[in-house]
Amino acid sequence: DNNMVDMICQLYSNARDPMKGRQLPVMYSSKKQGFFSISGNLATQVIQGVGWAMASAIKGDDKVASAWIGDGATAEADFHTALTFAHVYRAPVIINVVNNQWAISTFQAIAGGEGTTFAARGAGCGIASLRVDGNDFLAVYAASKWALERARSSFGPTLIEWVTYRAGPHSTSDDPSKYRPANDAARFPLGDPIERLKKHLIGLGAWSNEEHEATKKALEAQVAAAQKEAEQYGTLADTHGQGVATMFEDVYQQMPPHLLRQRQELQLGQGA
Structure with a gap:
């Protein structure tokens, strides 16, 4: 699930983070879904x-x-x-x-x-x-x-x-x-809202304990798979990050000369 992978990448602030590490981890958002932080x-x-x-x-x-x-x-x-x-x-x-x-x-x-x-x-x-x-x-x-x-x-x-x-x-x-x-x-x-809904659906004959446990396991596996994929791009403990040169981007539509110079100096200093 790409949406879930993107969200977990944002939580980790890793190299695939759509916010490029510029937002608090739990303040995730998704422009595609119209979900504002x-x-x-x-x-x-x-x-x-x-x-x-x-x-x-x-x-x-x-x-x-x-x-x-x-x-x-x-x-x-x-x-x-x-x-x-x-x-x-x-x-x-x-x-x-x-x-x-x-x-x-x-x-x-x-x-x-x-x-x-x-x-x-x-x-x-x-x-x-x-x-x-x-x-x-x-x-x-x-x-x-x-x-x-x-x-x-x-x-x-x-x-x-x-x-x-x-x-x-x-x-x-x-x-x-x-x-x-x-x-x-x-x-x-x-x-508990989940427990209440579960009991209500079982009472109606539309659900069962077995279906509940199977669904829970399937969802946990889906989240674990998305987390594993997201971790390939870095975690909070082992971050690959965005690269420090990106700190100059996404502020101005056209980067002003003084920031271009600073970015160039940074890259020269890193031997880039």
């Missing part, structure tokens, strides 16, 4: 999503933007600006708020989730808003499809608050045991 600057991707949707409407195509934000980042000003623009310009955008209860170290109440819901913020701006069980796959699919059809029918934006839970750390630098109980994830009432 998340942003390290919290909440900015939401207003970018609204702007992209406004451009789509102005061009008259049927593309819809779908922007994602966490519960903590809703406290950023960009989120509220995005709501205003989405409402005023009837932008064909779905604003997804993933309320997984915890930002990097603060409970969602710190971002204002205790006194009211995050969905209520959309309603306050005149935007159709839903609060959905984010661990119910069928509910997620149905709500997303509804919002997509609204946007394509020129009814404008939808805000969806997905109620879920962040079971693991926020990042490799985060230790959730410092600020929440260790067994918190197991006590979350909405359960």
Whole structure:
């Protein structure tokens, strides 16, 4: 699967990385699929999503933007600006708020989730808003499809608050045991989304434990094969990289003379 290989190459920032090592590893993107990178600057991707949707409407195509934000980042000003623009310009955008209860170290109440819901913020701006069980796959699919059809029918934006839970750390630098109980994830009432869907399908007679295990093994093999192929182009531990001369590229449409000189000096110094 070339798409998966490209994504893993981007995670490794190796020689085949389509971003050429110029993005944080987890902030992968794919221009071919219209998948824009998340942003390290919290909440900015939401207003970018609204702007992209406004451009789509102005061009008259049927593309819809779908922007994602966490519960903590809703406290950023960009989120509220995005709501205003989405409402005023009837932008064909779905604003997804993933309320997984915890930002990097603060409970969602710190971002204002205790006194009211995050969905209520959309309603306050005149935007159709839903609060959905984010661990119910069928509910997620149905709500997303509804919002997509609204946007394509020129009814404008939808805000969806997905109620879920962040079971693991926020990042490799985060230790959730410092600020929440260790067994918190197991006590979350909405359960595990994969386990819930599995039980539901088995109950309907449309699935079985055997099919589940076989599918899991097949998918793991597919990912392992893509990872093995990607590692031929380098890993984080053994990177082949892009070559230092590429640091001068992709900033200007035409490289200015001073950068051309610097690149030449670098290559001469390396004996290139």
